[in-house]
Amino acid sequence: MSEAYRCSDARAGRGARARLSPHALLSPQQMGSADRAAPAAGVPGVRLMEAAGAAVARAVQERWAPTRVLVLCGPGNNGGDGFVAARLLRDAGWPVRVALWGSRDALHGDAAWAADSWGGPVEPAVPGSLDGAGLIVDALLGAGLSRAPADELQALIDAVNAAAVPVCAIDVPTGLDGASGRCPGAAIRADLTVTFCRRKPGHLLLPGRALCGALACADIGMPDAALESIVPEAYANHPDLWSEAFPWPRSDGHKYHRGHVLAVGGERMTGASRLACLAAARIGAGLVTLAVPPAAWAIQAGALASVMVEALPPDGALARALADPRRNALLIGPGLGREPRGKSQVLELLASGRSCVLDADALSVFSGQPDALLQALHAQCVLTPHEGEFARLFGPVTDGAGGGKLRRARDAARRSGAVVVLKGADTVIAAPDGRCIINDNAPPTLATAGSGDVLAGCIVGLLAAGMPALEAACAAVWLHGLAADRLGWGLLAEDLPGALPGALAVLADMVRDSGEACSWRT
Numbered sequence: 374m375s376e377a378y379r380c381s382d383a384r385a386g387r388g389a390r391a392r393l394s395p396h397a398l399l400s401p402q403q404m405g406s407a408d409r410a411a412p413a414a415g416v417p418g419v420r421l422m423e424a425a426g427a428a429v430a431r432a433v434q435e436r437w438a439p440t441r442v443l444v445l446c447g448p449g450n451n452g453g454d455g456f457v458a459a460r461l462l463r464d465a466g467w468p469v470r471v472a473l474w475g476s477r478d479a480l481h482g483d484a485a486w487a488a489d490s491w492g493g494p495v496e497p498a499v500p501g502s503l504d505g506a507g508l509i510v511d512a513l514l515g516a517g518l519s520r521a522p523a524d525e526l527q528a529l530i531d532a533v534n535a536a537a538v539p540v541c542a543i544d545v546p547t548g549l550d551g552a553s554g555r556c557p558g559a560a561i562r563a564d565l566t567v568t569f570c571r572r573k574p575g576h577l578l579l580p581g582r583a584l585c586g587a588l589a590c591a592d593i594g595m596p597d598a599a600l601e602s603i604v605p606e607a608y609a610n611h612p613d614l615w616s617e618a619f620p621w622p623r624s625d626g627h628k629y630h631r632g633h634v635l636a637v638g639g640e641r642m643t644g645a646s647r648l649a650c651l652a653a654a655r656i657g658a659g660l661v662t663l664a665v666p667p668a669a670w671a672i673q674a675g676a677l678a679s680v681m682v683e684a685l686p687p688d689g690a691l692a693r694a695l696a697d698p699r700r701n702a703l704l705i706g707p708g709l710g711r712e713p714r715g716k717s718q719v720l721e722l723l724a725s726g727r728s729c730v731l732d733a734d735a736l737s738v739f740s741g742q743p744d745a746l747l748q749a750l751h752a753q754c755v756l757t758p759h760e761g762e763f764a765r766l767f768g769p770v771t772d773g774a775g776g777g778k779l780r781r782a783r784d785a786a787r788r789s790g791a792v793v794v795l796k797g798a799d800t801v802i803a804a805p806d807g808r809c810i811i812n813d814n815a816p817p818t819l820a821t822a823g824s825g826d827v828l829a830g831c832i833v834g835l836l837a838a839g840m841p842a843l844e845a846a847c848a849a850v851w852l853h854g855l856a857a858d859r860l861g862w863g864l865l866a867e868d869l870p871g872a873l874p875g876a877l878a879v880l881a882d883m884v885r886d887s888g889e890a891c892s893w894r895t
C-alpha cells in the first residue's frame with residue numbers, strides 16, 4: 374500500500390520557497406500588511422475591495438433567496454467591502470438599504486471610493502435601522518477592531534443578535550478579534566462569515582468559531598508577492614501538513630519497523646491504560662507493551678489480547694522495562710494515579726531520551742513544582758494537557774493573556790522545549806520552534822470520559838511508527854476527531870480505537886487524491 378499513498382516528490386515547495394499554504398492562518402495584522410503590499414505588486418486596494426465585496430454578494434446569493442437586505446457599514450475598509458456588496462446585490466435586483474455607523478465625511482481612501490460607487494442613500498446605523506430587514510450584512514468592523522465596542526455600538530450589536538433574521542458577516546463578525554478568537558466586548562453572531570485570502574486564527578478558535586456560523590474564504594486576487602515574507606501565525610490542521618511523514622505500513626515491513634510502545638500504567642483506573650494501548654496499536658504501532666504494578670497485572674492481562682502486559686517491580690522502577698531499546702516510544706499518564714512514585718517514573722522515562730507522551734496524571738503530579746518536569750523534557754516529548762492540567766503546569770489563564778489559547782500554547786511549547794497539545798474543542802498544537810496548528814474537526818461528542826486517553830495512545834502509536842513529534846500530534850488529533858465524527862452521537866471512548874481503521878481509510882483516500890503539499894514556513 375505504501376507508494377500509492379505517499380505524497381509525490383514533485384509537490385510544490387521542495388527547494389524553492391513554497392507558495393503560502395491554503396491552510397495558513399494569518400493574523401489580521403499580517404493580512405493588513407499584505408493589503409498594503411498589494412499595490413506595489415500590481416494590485417490596487419480598490420481592486421481587492423471590489424473582489425471582497427463581490428465575494429460577499431455572491432455568497433449571499435448562493436445561500437439565500439432574494440430578500441430585503443440591510444448592509445451595516447462601519448468607518449473603515451470593512452465598511453468599504455459592505456458598500457461594494459450593497460451595490461452588487463442591488464445591481465442583481467435585490468432591495469438593499471445601507472446604514473452607516475459613523476459619518477460619511479469621515480470615510481477615506483478605498484472605503485470612500487466604495488461609498489461613492491454605491492451612490493444610493495445612506496442612513497445612520499441605529500437599532501431601529503433593522504426594522505423590516507430580511508437579511509443583515511455585517512460590515513461594521515473587521516480586522517481593525519481595536520477595543521471593546523462602546524455602549525452605542527454594543528446596542529446595535531445586541532439589536533442584530535436579537536433580530537430574527539440571518540446575518541452574513543464580512544471578514545469577521547463585528548466584535549470578534551480575528552487574532553485570538555476572543556471578544557473584548559459584545560459581538561455579532563453570524564450565520565455565514567466570508568473572509569478573504571486566508572482564514573484567521575479567530576475563525577477556528579473559540580468562541581470565535583461559534584460566532585462565525587459557516588465560514589467561506591474567498592480568493593480576492595491577492596498577489597503572491599504581497600504574501601511572500603509572511604510567516605503564518607498558525608495553520609489549520611489538515612493532512613497536507615503532515616501526510617508526507619505519515620507512517621503507512623510498508624509492504625516489506627515487519628512489526629518492528631512500526632515501533633514498539635511502552636506504556637506505564639497504575640493500579641486503579643485500569644481502563645484508561647487499556648484505551649490508550651488499544652489506540653496506539655490501532656493507529657499503527659507494531660507492538661504495544663503495558664507495564665503496570667503487580668496488583669494490576671492480572672486485570673490488564675485478562676482484558677488485553679493484542680497488547681502485552683508485564684508487571685513492574687514493587688518499587689515501580691522502570692530500568693527493566695526500558696532495557697529493550699526497541700521500545701522506542703513511551704507513554705505515561707492515562708491510569709497512572711497521583712502516587713508520588715509517578716513523578717520518578719516520569720523522570721525515568723524522560724531520562725531515556727526516547728519519544729515520550731505525557732498525559733493526565735503524569736502532568737498533574739508536577740502541579741506546583743513544574744520546573745522539575747520542564748527541565749527534563751526534550752524535543753521528542755509531547756504533552757497533552759487539558760485546560761486544567763495546563764494551568765497547573767504553566768499558570769492560570771489571565772485576562773491579560775494576549776493572543777488567548779494560541780499564545781498560551783506557543784509560550785508553553787517554547788518554555789518546555791516540547792510539543793504541547795492544549796486540548797479542547799479547539800485543540801492547539803504548538804512546537805518549541807513557534808509553529809502552531811489549530812484543529813477544528815473535533816465534534817462535541819468527543820467531550821467524554823476516556824477520549825483523552827485514546828488521543829494520548831494515538832500520538833504515541835504514531836511516534837513509535839516513526840513520525841516526528843509535531844506531525845504525530847497533528848495527525849493523531851485529526852484522526853481522533855475524524856473517528857469521533859464518523860461514530861456520531863452516543864460515542865463512548867471505547868468505541869474510538871475501533872473507529873480508527875475507518876478514519877485511516879478516509880485519510881488514505883484523501884492523500885491518494887491530493888496533488889497538493891504544503892511546506893511549513895517558520
Ligand SMILES: NC(=O)C1=CN([C@@H]2O[C@H](COP(=O)(O)OP(=O)(O)OC[C@H]3O[C@@H](n4cnc5c(N)ncnc54)[C@H](O)[C@@H]3O)[C@@H](O)[C@H]2O)[C@H](O)CC1
Nearest residue numbers: 421422449450451514515516517518519520521522544569
Ligand atoms: N485582504 C483582505 O483581507 C482585504 C480586506 N479588506 C477589508 O478591510 C478590513 C480591514 O479594514 P480596516 O480599515 O483596517 O479596519 P475596520 O474596517 O475593521 O475598522 C477600522 C475602523 O474601526 C474603528 N474601530 C476599531 N475598533 C472599534 C470599536 N471597538 N468601536 C468603534 N470603532 C472601532 C477604528 O478606529 C477604525 O476607524 C478587513 O476586515 C476587510 O473587510 C479590504 O477591503 C480588501 C482586502
Ligand SMILES: [K+]
Nearest residue numbers: 511514545547
Ligand atoms: K464585520
